[in-house]
Amino acid sequence: MKRRFAINFLRAESSSPTLLARASIGSIQLYQALLRPFLTVWLVQNFGFVSQCKQNPTCSQYTIHQIRKHGTITGLKKGLIRFWNCR
Template structure:
């Protein structure tokens, strides 16, 4: 395994977990996100753009903003 692959492993694991959520849990909940892209897609984009730690922090912050009292809208990572 190359050094770069090892460095990307945390990001790949996080993205894999979100993909599992999208595939198996999200369809049961229905469309509830107030933003575009959805919070899970934002999380994946943030992890890809900023890395595992900063991307996770940004993704969690976005999920915290996704509630009925926030207007939502377009918010790219």
């Protein structure tokens, strides 16, 4: 499974046209698979803080979808706006 993730990651978005889109989607996926679980566990263990997301799809998934749909700049903008509005 790790290997599959790595292969997917290296191939990153063969369907996306631009390098920028590939890079941004790849980094978001890296966040989802590595940083996010680390942060979750770190926050729970060090502060007893349970981070929880009320959105479905989450902001990162949404951003990936938007980048695929509208291109990198617009997609990232939409993702950021949604993140900022979540309170």
